[in-house]
Amino acid sequence: MEAIIFVDKPSGMSSFGAVARVRRILSQQEGHKVKVGHTGTLDPFATGLLILLAGKATKKAPELTKKDKVYEATIRLGETSTTGDPEGEITQTGAELPTIEKIQEVLKQFTGKIEQRPPAFSAIKINGQRAYKLARAGKDFEIPTRTVEIYELELVGYDAPELKIRTHVSSGTYIRTLAEDIGKALGCGAYCSALRRTKIADYDIAELPLFELPE
Numbered sequence: 281m282e283a284i285i286f287v288d289k290p291s292g293m294s295s296f297g298a299v300a301r302v303r304r305i306l307s308q309q310e311g312h313k314v315k316v317g318h319t320g321t322l323d324p325f326a327t328g329l330l331i332l333l334a335g336k337a338t339k340k341a342p343e344l345t346k347k348d349k350v351y352e353a354t355i356r357l358g359e360t361s362t363t364g365d366p367e368g369e370i371t372q373t374g375a376e377l378p379t380i381e382k383i384q385e386v387l388k389q390f391t392g393k394i395e396q397r398p399p400a401f402s403a404i405k406i407n408g409q410r411a412y413k414l415a416r417a418g419k420d421f422e423i424p425t426r427t428v429e430i431y432e433l434e435l436v437g438y439d440a441p442e443l444k445i446r447t448h449v450s451s452g453t454y455i456r457t458l459a460e461d462i463g464k465a466l467g468c469g470a471y472c473s474a475l476r477r478t479k480i481a482d483y484d485i486a487e488l489p490l491f492e493l494p495e
Contacts, residue, residue: 281306281314281335284344286488289330293493295321301493302332319344320480323456325365328477329485346451348431350479353472355443355459361471364399364456368471375468377440384435386465387445390458391433397425398454428453442473 283306289298295318303316317338319331328351331344357377361368378386429450436444443462447455456472463470478485 281310282337283334284337284340285316285332285334285491286483286485287330287332287493288485288490289322289327290493291325291327294324295330298330298493299332302334302491305494306334317341320347320451322477323365323475325367326475326477328475329480329483329488330477331480331483332491344480347481348448348450349453349477349481350446350448351455352436352446352476352478353444353455353459354474355445355462355470356473357441357443357463357466357470358468359441359471360460360463360469364454364460364471365475366471366473370471373469377468378466380435380438382466383438383443386462387433387435389465390462391430393427393429395425396428396454396457396461398423399456399460426452430458443470448479 285302287298287302289295299316299318303314306314306316314334315338316332316334319333319341322328322330333341333344358373358375360371360373430447430453431450432446432448434446436446438444447458449455449458455475459470459472
């Protein structure tokens with residue numbers, strides 16, 4: 281068997297959960313265990329495009345990883361989260377919310393190559409251990425900054441306190457961190473309250489045959 285599988289991951293499901301469901305269905309269909317792998321994860325709260333590889337296609341993983349991506353995100357202003365998303369502890373900052381003119385001005389700062397520090401609650405390895413495991417254990421550590429590129433950053437809408445953006449970014453860009461950094465630049469704090477990945481390289485979720493995941 282050799283297949284590239286496109287999944288629209290629902291919110292609340294981990295990427296590994298999606299892989300497990302696809303593996304179970306394909307293994308039942310084939311009558312033996314089928315190897316299934318992903319080409320890049322999505323946070324559990326996020327939705328959208330996951331590209332999975334089954335059987336002999338898993339050898340193509342290097343060709344499909346480290347690709348640029350397009351996301352649609354909702355950023356909630358005036359609040360912060362310990363994880364940068366809805367799953368963390370939410371705190372209201374009490375700061376005045378910005379005008380749309382201020383937002384448009386600040387967003388210009390986040391296009392092109394920027395320095396970004398990945399979130400502590402991420403799958404990045406620190407001395408061989410996943411950062412999120414260290415964070416959950418209360419360990420003190422710091423992830424080095426990295427250079428990422430924001431090719432496009434479009435303001436889709438603003439209905440305070442919710443700001444909606446669409447962005448085309450390089451591989452390795454964390455939208456949770458982008459949301460937090462935008463909140464800091466606006467002086468009001470922010471976190472990413474909703475996130476959807478619509479495109480990976482030339483693969484557009486609106487144009488793909490999608491594998492239907494069971495509940």
